[in-house]
Amino acid sequence: MKSENDIGRVSVKNGRYKIKGKFHIIEPNTPIFDDNGKLCGITNPRDMTYIHSYGGEAIFFESLSKGKLMASRCDNPKCDSKDSIFMPFRIYCPDCLRKNTVIDITDIAKKTAMIHSFIITERSGAFNTLKKPIKFINVEFEDVCTIFMGYLSVGEPKIGMRVVPIFQTKKPTYTIMDISWVPVGTSESELPDNFTF
Amino acid sequence: MIKFSDKQLKIPKMARPVYLATSGMSRFGRAFPTLRTEELCIEALTEAADFIKMTPAELKRYIHTAYYGHFADHFGDQLLGEAVIHDRLGLDPLGTIGVKTGGATGGSTIWEAIKAVASGYSDCALAMGWERMDEVPTDEGNHLISCAADKDWETPLGHIYTGYYAVMAQRYWQIFGKAEDSFRKIMAEIAVKNRGYARMNPHAHGGMKITVEDVINSPVVAYPLRALDCCLMSVGAACGVVCDEKTAYELTDNPLRIWIGAGSHTLRVADRRDMKIPLLPNEEPGLYDDLGKRFPGGDRYPGFSSFLAARIASYYVYNMTGVVDPCEDLDVIELHDAFTISDIQSYEDVGLRPYGEGRDYIESGDAYHTNPKTGKPGRLPSNLCGGLIGCMHAVGATGLMQIAEIGYHIWNRWADIHGDEKKWKKFGREKPKDWTDLQVKGAKRGLTISHAGVGSHVTATILMHPNHLLKED
Numbered sequence: 001m002k003s004e005n006d007i008g009r010v011s012v013k014n015g016r017y018k019i020k021g022k023f024h025i026i027e028p029n030t031p032i033f034d035d036n037g038k039l040c041g042i043t044n045p046r047d048m049t050y051i052h053s054y055g056g057e058a059i060f061f062e063s064l065s066k067g068k069l070m071a072s073r074c075d076n077p078k079c080d081s082k083d084s085i086f087m088p089f090r091i092y093c094p095d096c097l098r099k100n101t102v103i104d105i106t107d108i109a110k111k112t113a114m115i116h117s118f119i120i121t122e123r124s125g126a127f128n129t130l131k132k133p134i135k136f137i138n139v140e141f142e143d144v145c146t147i148f149m150g151y152l153s154v155g156e157p158k159i160g161m162r163v164v165p166i167f168q169t170k171k172p173t174y175t176i177m178d179i180s181w182v183p184v185g186t187s188e189s190e191l192p193d194n195f196t197f
Numbered sequence: 198m199i200k201f202s203d204k205q206l207k208i209p210k211m212a213r214p215v216y217l218a219t220s221g222m223s224r225f226g227r228a229f230p231t232l233r234t235e236e237l238c239i240e241a242l243t244e245a246a247d248f249i250k251m252t253p254a255e256l257k258r259y260i261h262t263a264y265y266g267h268f269a270d271h272f273g274d275q276l277l278g279e280a281v282i283h284d285r286l287g288l289d290p291l292g293t294i295g296v297k298t299g300g301a302t303g304g305s306t307i308w309e310a311i312k313a314v315a316s317g318y319s320d321c322a323l324a325m326g327w328e329r330m331d332e333v334p335t336d337e338g339n340h341l342i343s344c345a346a347d348k349d350w351e352t353p354l355g356h357i358y359t360g361y362y363a364v365m366a367q368r369y370w371q372i373f374g375k376a377e378d379s380f381r382k383i384m385a386e387i388a389v390k391n392r393g394y395a396r397m398n399p400h401a402h403g404g405m406k407i408t409v410e411d412v413i414n415s416p417v418v419a420y421p422l423r424a425l426d427c428c429l430m431s432v433g434a435a436c437g438v439v440c441d442e443k444t445a446y447e448l449t450d451n452p453l454r455i456w457i458g459a460g461s462h463t464l465r466v467a468d469r470r471d472m473k474i475p476l477l478p479n480e481e482p483g484l485y486d487d488l489g490k491r492f493p494g495g496d497r498y499p500g501f502s503s504f505l506a507a508r509i510a511s512y513y514v515y516n517m518t519g520v521v522d523p524c525e526d527l528d529v530i531e532l533h534d535a536f537t538i539s540d541i542q543s544y545e546d547v548g549l550r551p552y553g554e555g556r557d558y559i560e561s562g563d564a565y566h567t568n569p570k571t572g573k574p575g576r577l578p579s580n581l582c583g584g585l586i587g588c589m590h591a592v593g594a595t596g597l598m599q600i601a602e603i604g605y606h607i608w609n610r611w612a613d614i615h616g617d618e619k620k621w622k623k624f625g626r627e628k629p630k631d632w633t634d635l636q637v638k639g640a641k642r643g644l645t646i647s648h649a650g651v652g653s654h655v656t657a658t659i660l661m662h663p664n665h666l667l668k669e670d
Contacts, residue, residue: 032230034230034231040230040231041230044274046274052348052349054349057349061349080200081199084470086468088347088350088465088467088468090468094468116368116501117364117365117367117368117371117501118364118367119360119363119364119366119367119419119420120419120420121355121357121359121360121363121418121419122417123339123355123357123359123360123418123419124336124339124355124356124357125336125337125338125339125340125341125342125343125355125356125357125358126334126336126337126339126340126356127340127356128340128355128356128357129353130354130355134354134355134357134360136354136355136360136361136363136364137364138364138368138466138467138501145470145471146467146468146469146470147466147467147469147501148467149350149351149354149361149364149465149466149467150354151354151355159367159368159371159494175349175353176349176350176351176353176354177353177354
């Protein structure tokens, strides 16, 4: 792990990225030898930090840190998909390509969220920070035309199970990890660290 | 889109017939510490030249443009890897382009080559695909694969693509498989079949003599999927050479006609909206009116249980070629068996069975080279090379390997390619004592499905012997 001072950090000033800290670490290459001691390859260490814009989805990720689930809705009266509510949030309607209206569906989620599908896995890739086994769930909401993917933090998932959102408001990461789900009826004391209803 | 206009549903037309003149592939393996990618690509092209009794240099003289499929640049830490291979194959200064559509990369690559020939731009085009998945440790490989999901909405969740895929399997398993032991057994039978066939294939690296119990007792990856339900992670290369009629007959006496259709759907399964099921030529209106009644929860289409991209690709290519009922009109197929359960899902998407009834394709014995119930030839054998589960999934090469395999059956040369003792030795593999010729006797028409991830891209390719077309051009 890098020290606190070395972590790569970015801010925006006058429309430009300003970077501070270490964005890559240089390590020497090392040779790869075969069973007979003959050279057959080389390691190429790469440790990099990317800089990524959320663009029009920034409001979604920022709202999670405030305990709110924001979706978007097509309000174009001329579009076949008018009134469609999208979660995952879509900046533009996929049919008319007009900018969607941002709406707060936190209450809809609390009242109607239900598990559409799920999977439990002990496997993960490098950089995973979720506790294993990971309980992936897909969540459907009333009046929303798409199905949100997330993870269950308490209990065992079942298709049709009612769940409510919880938010990492105390120490937000500003990523999709800031929203998780628990079964209806879960108490505050059962929530993972840094999460609130 | 959830509604399609007539213009979008127009059946694709090729301005002139296109032929597959030859195909080739390298050995496949989990890792090749002593081979560079170009060595595998040259192995594949050399095999394609050998197949039509030419030297690579002679074959290369016909090639006018080259299309390269290589999905994951970041695995090899090499951008423009296509330019490296193009140079090493000695094809500069011909026009070339790279193609990337996840697991469908191989199919998409030959889609581009076919269009180049069909349009008249080129008379002969090379489609070559490869993948190098052995240059990072497995957990980092899992992370890199998960980057093919949405980087903000999915990848941070475990950095494991299987998780995003397996939720579809779970829904199909519970709604259409009814979570029954008998359905679990059918999934396992696919793994037994494909790994068993792979034992007869010297190119394959996942051949195993296993039982249904072995599959059911293998470690859980993401319930209901177990280790032996899942495809391989592979390194290797495959290619095909497509031509106009005149050039094809200059290269060989026996070229095959080739057509291809392509479809797509959202990268995130989450974004899939409910829609009417598009029907294939063998399906009547009203067929699915009671689907939700027969399979409670199964009325949302494509939902988590079907692949719209595969259905649309099939719709295009069946109508291009005159295929009405694939089980009647085709002789052999290669499907994208990334997982046993997704294999079953695709039986329905491509019309081998109606939605909800995919399991019957295995239960009936139709999918086997020799029907285990009757001892007679299977009605429409699938994945006789071993598929992705038993042969390989070197992503950029997979769709091209499948096309080569179907070609070998129609060319009636399956035994030459898979039975050659010298090849088994060259690849460092032991030919099984019970090696069996899996040639589908009299095969004249076949289909391949090349499929990306959760179904973002799919191509459907049909090969036919030119004397056995289903409709006139």
